[in-house]
Amino acid sequence: MSKTKRSLPRWLVGGSSIAVAMGIMNVATYGFTMLAARILGPQPYGALASVMALLLIISVLQLGLQATAARRISAEPDHVGQIEHTILRVTYRAALAIGALLLVLTPLINYVLRLDNLVVAALISVAAVPMTVMGGQAGILQGERRWLSLAMVYVANGVPRLIIGVALIAWQPTELNAMIGVTVGQFAPAVVGWFALRQVRHPGSVSDHHSARPMVREAIHNSQALFAFFALSNVDIVVARNVLDSHDAGLYAGGLILTKAVLFLPQFVVVLAFPAMASASERRRALTRSLSLVAALGAVAILGALVLSSLAMVFVGGNDYSEIQSRLWLFAVLGTALSMLQLLVYSVLARQGQRSIYLVWAALAALVGLGMTVSTLEGLLGVVVSVDAVLLVVLFALSLYLVREPADESVAA
Secondary structure, eight states: OOHHHHHSOTTTTTOHHHHHHHHHHHHHHHHHHHHHHHHHOHHHHHHHHHHHHHHHHHHHHHHHHHHHHHHHHHHOGGGHHHHHHHHHHHHHHHHHHHHHHHHHTHHHHHHHTTOOOHHHHHHHHHHHHHHHHHHHHHHHHHHTTOHHHHHHHHHHTTHHHHHHHHHHHHHSOOHHHHHHHHHHHHHHHHHHHHHHTSSOOOOOSOOGGGSHHHHHHHHHHHHHHHHHHHHHHHHHHHHHHHHSOHHHHHHHHHHHHHHHHHHHTTHHHHHHHHHHHTSTTTHHHHHHHHHHHHHHHHHHHHHHHHHTHHHHHHHHTSGGGGGGGGGHHHHHHHHHHHHHHHHHHHHHHHTTOSTHHHHHHHHHHHHHHHHTTOOSHHHHHHHHHHHHHHHHHHHHHHHHHHTSSOOOTTOOO
């Protein structure tokens, strides 16, 4: 092994495939979104966008299951067989339950999203099933640090949707065809995950701690924690539409395109670092090194937005958004803060903290309350960046204090 490889964190060695795979997944997802918007036109794409937003909310269950499986396997590898067996059973039941619930709610979803198409609304329930299954599968692979298999799952989560979805809407540009493409594509990562886990381990040693009931409780806790972060990172556009005029709200939404790009850029670091953050002997080093890497990537993005703002405008939306060109670096700062916060939230999940998540909910309330008092784009951006920055500092200080030594698992901070 080379000297360079020895100097890298153990969780990062061999994980480059995850960075590449998640890059491919994000590019494919972005490509599908952009092509769908151009091919479908405003009205059908608006319907598809509302459906995709709902699927994003539903995905917190998938991510909660993934975090539960990855944390438990990393923290207690002696029970990996039982954990794998139980998480798959819980995952399949959760997938069927959420699918059935959404199917029953199809008429309500159709009404609330104004889809005027019950089939499109019903397809949400179908897509939710493999999407949820993928969460449990990915969590097992992540906890066992089987990076290549996990990378294949992530690639399958983006590329088939792009190919099938674009082919269908190119043939007949309707929101129904787009949603069929999304639904069919969603089965691909679940199939890849099933193939990777087709030889389920024997349960081996058994512990009541890894039975279905405590695992469900943890998955629910993880899901609500991630929901809090999702709400914090997305509520500002809702506030913008209520306190700004339509022109400035549109400009703010354009700037958020850069924010989301910076947020998702270091997502692979979270995936790679999470198992190590769940291990008492590795969590402090994993937290500090991964947070430093995310900060470094964010600094590059901020510098790029400052120096190459005209190039960044191409991705934001072009000349129609030229009024925010001088402030793009602030949107990059916001994206960097959110990406670091995302890592810290996963750090809380890794150590199964309870009370720390209250800080995220408090920040959400503060952002909404303070945001509703401003009336300019600059004012809103200042409020959002400030609230996220304060939460980042407080949560980082608390996390660093709590992982200063191997944690007592009974502590729920």
